[in-house]
Amino acid sequence: MGHHCCSKQKVKRGLWSPEEDEKLVRYITEHGHSCWSSVPKHAGLQRCGKSCRLRWINYLRPDLKRGTFSEQEERTIIDVHRILGNRWAQIAKHLPGRTDNEVKNFWNSCIKKKLIAQGLDPKTHNLLPASKTLLHGGGVTNPSGKGIAQFQSNAGGGAAGTATTPPFTISSPAKAFEVAPSAAMPPTLYEVVVPNPGAGGMLMAHDHNHQAVTAAAMAPAGYPYTDHGNGGGVLMSFRDQNAVVHAAASMDFMNGSSSSSSMDQHAGGGMANGNGFSASMAAFMDEEAAMWATAVEPGIGGLAGMEVAQHHQQQQLLVQEAAVVGPRPTTLMMNGGAATAGATAMVNKSVDMVDVSSAVYGGVGATATAFDLDLMVDSCGMFCGGAGNAMEQLQWDC
DNA sequence: AACAGGGGCAACCGCTTGCCG
């Protein structure tokens, strides 16, 4: 059959032989691939151009990193996938030396199963219904009045007196001990202040002292935020101009898992419709609490899940206080050059803010994961639109 | 030792997007 681009040619299909690989590599190395359709002819291959292109991109490219995925890469995939969905090419851009095909295969063959085993829906990264039921059944209420489903993760240290049996396991006990307690810091808080429809936003980061920092916003597009490699968690929350916290999501870098969920801290408990948050983000209030409860990092080791959740909530409240909400909406270009524009806009304090804390915590020996500005922009789009296309939502925003 | 089943991975298919005449 063959591809439409080479249906008239006699093309070979199936696995590539070492001789074919050699021919292709030699040709590409010497001549490049300005036009893939002409490559097989000039390289002396009985293949179609598309097949050559795939073979080169997925297997023969010299900058490819072969071998199994590292834990860090796995975490990155999970975290980026949670935001971008099955956009493998986008995800692969955050993993140097990896191809979209490789990431996709790794996801389908490995990560997906892990998430399912942890009671997480690999598509939404939310808790599966079965786990949800368990969580609701074991939930308690913390002093702040929000439901906190309480259970211990394996790394929790067993200090929780009233912890119930965890419905699923997230963390690895071994990993928890790999990290020196002094190097661990509490989870970073992401806060996204979402403007009203039609208004743009900007990015801002908070550090661990809840001070607004602008590194994330000022970093050039493609500049990765730094994960110091010791794991830890990242919490995200969103609030609108009325300072209503609509949603929160937690990412547990430490344990290589993540989950998104939401809560609404508005006194009335209702969702504001105007900012585009989807109902799906509001539907998992207890799951968020559950994830917080599981985020037992070494830095606060020994705390019961409940205490950790409270710790996180306190931090979140502090960050909310630190957030600056501008007096009027201003449309802000988020594509290309958005970082600079965002930084400038923040200085002027004239825009509603999409406030993303991407503070870095951890020890030395940092390794970069790829939450660059593009990703944050994507994130913004997705959060505003729920499960929809992030970039489309971004366009909606802008 | 032989076979079946499952997992992992490479490759293919088909749709979408972007470019150019």
Place this chain on the structure above:
DNA sequence: TCGGCAAGCGGTTGCCCCTGT
């Protein structure tokens, strides 16, 4: 503006290998 072509991308398929029986 439109059509053709090439490239990009995500979903799917099929083969190979490993493991358990």
